[in-house]
Amino acid sequence: MSKVRTGSRWRPQLPAATALAAFAAVLLLVSPAAAIVPQAAAPVTAPADLGRLADERASVVEVILADTAELDALVATGVDLDHHVTHTGDGIVVHAVVTGNEVATLTRAGFTFGTVLHTPQDAAQRVAEREATIAAHLAENQEYAAAADFSARSTVSDVRIIRADYYTSGDTQVLSVEAKWASGQADSSPLTVERDSGPGTGIGSGGTQTISRFVDAGVYLYHRGAAQVTSRPAYVRITSPSGDVAVAKVNEWLPVPPKDPEGPGYMKDFVASYLTPTELYDRIKALSAQYPKISEIVELPHRTNGYRRKAQAVLGTVDASRVAVDSLAWGHQGGNDISVELADPGVADAPLAVTVTGTAVRVDLATDGSGTVTSTAEQVVAALNAQAGTLLTAYTYRGSPGTGVVAPAARTALSDGLAAPASVSRDPHPVYAIRIGKHRDGSRLGVLAYAQEHAREWVPPLVTIETAERLLRNYAHDRKTRELVDNLDIWIAPSINPDGGHYSFYDFNSQRKNMTNHCAPQAPADFLGRNSWGVDNNRNYTEYSLFDGYAGASTNCTSGTYAGPGELSEPENRNVDWLAARPNIRFSMNLHSSGNYFMWSPGSYAVPGRVSAPRPTLAEESLFWGASSRILTAIKRHRNLAVTPARTGPIADVLYSAAGNSGDMLWYKYGIYAWNFEVGTSFQPDWQEAHAETMEFANGLTEMLRVARDFDTDRKRPRSSLSVRASATPGMVDVTFSTSEPAAVFYTLDRSRPTYAATLYGSAGIREGGETLTIPVGTTVHWFSVDAAGNVERNYKPDGRGNNHNKQKVKAPKR
């Protein structure tokens, strides 16, 4: 690979990587439930997003209960509850499986609903994905079994250890083992893992643990399991039920370095509370004013649509007779002053009439000969539009023909429903970044960090602020900070979606999207649907998007993952595109929460078939993995929180498809090494937890800057060596490669000159440890290694003519 930015969207994948990538693809759907990380209590959620509910089809919705008495009362109603019951500081949250009509009934009975967690549409999509996944896994299993080089890359054993990872998390020591057994599809037996108790100790002396089959939709993927241990094992052994044996060395996942890399006097801990977008921008402006020589504020080119809405009301309770009204003016520009009354004239044979007095609209409903009101919703809508059309627009409820007779209603004020103080601007909002660096002219390697694409994620912006302050406030006295600021061009955008962010703080704390309403009137665009509007800014980008046929985004304007009317339709997204297009930017971090994930591309796949966006070449992925271990180790330094192996890797492997996400745009469109943090354990944890998460992920973001700096200065060529051990098979030897730094090894066994098209050794592989090659005694291995910055061992030119690569004829080792 070259340090020259790739102009094309994607380089062809190395043929040799295909089999390995296919095997890695088998290792999908690693359940986060198995991971051991400190858990914060789930927050009690705000009023529900109930507009998304279908009337007659069940969705999963949180019910917020004060105490066990209320829980018992809920159970007594016979409502369908799943097994989720969380006791929070303030009460109990349960998950109910209910229809929209049931929610209405239970709400009248006094129950409070929280977030809508799962709708029928979600379920249909899961089913489609499930079927595609089953087919893909079956095909991958067949491919794995039939792979021509299977016997060469495996030992003769029918069981193979994929990973054996030791790590500590908090005070707990854990050994996580994954293995694949040839009979795993048909035979449900667990496998027993024997551990030693450290270097030089006997296998079995550290005890045993059982790993069980990971079967997804009836398809065997592999065996896996994690157990607490009391010492760090050096080796593990699995004996399969048929008597075959596999042995693997235990890798340490995120070993903690002996001391912090920062020098004495290094200052940190600069955040003391959550910050609204207005406060985030004020903070970076104040910082830049204090450090004008090494920073500046940049207003991004596109203003948002604004924290503003039309004033609205929905009159009536029965759908066919409801009347919805919207002001023409924005709420804060007069819309909120409008009111509508639906009056019963109290006389017989009255005509339908509308009177406008200033901003007060009165509808006198028509009556029949007995004085009974006869005006239908459709008739009232037409009359309002004809007589009050300079103030408002009226429509029937969510596509209803409006044939129901309307009920008289007292004077109702229209409202934009926005509660933020006047200090929060209602105008289209500027979006700001702080640019930090001694040389801010594009001549230095650029790094981008951006947060709050998703409004309700309140910790990630703090991580960016903390990181910016560490850079600026340590610059004068900390040599290592100075090296970063003097040599990098660092762009930090703490809030990409300020409108949604403000809405999340002041109105609806579960807000995920921006505030732009793309819903047609029946979609719903009425007052009751307002918490469901908006575009998911992390689904509105250009690569492998919904519009390209990829999964994990929605065309429904009220979906949590609504992709918008088209790629880059939203100003928030055009701002990120503008930042990423800066030609010197090579590294980026997209900060989200929650889950303690660390991820990179591909972030999406197409269904059916689960065809992912192209995987990075393994040479490129070696940088992702190598840098990941540094960044995650830095995170762990704060309070020993381990981002687990199961939560590290390509988004499509460890989470789910997210078509049109920003990380994919930065990687595929601009060639930026684009990572994604999922910070912490919930969107809005209590402050003690939020503070700890901010500190640890600011460590990680700062380490990413060091990775970028090292990448920029890395001229050191990797070295590699081959080790040879006796094989269980007569006439064969087991060989492994090791490298002096994260690097990819390419090799041949047929005496040919190795190129980038040669076989790629699995040590840099996607989810595997170093593989063991079992090859005939006397084979000559030809190979070279290349590090993530593109430095090739011995300055060998894989695409040239020289022969200065490594060669070794393997002999039978002495017994």
Ligand SMILES: [Zn+2]
């Ligand atoms: Zn997010």
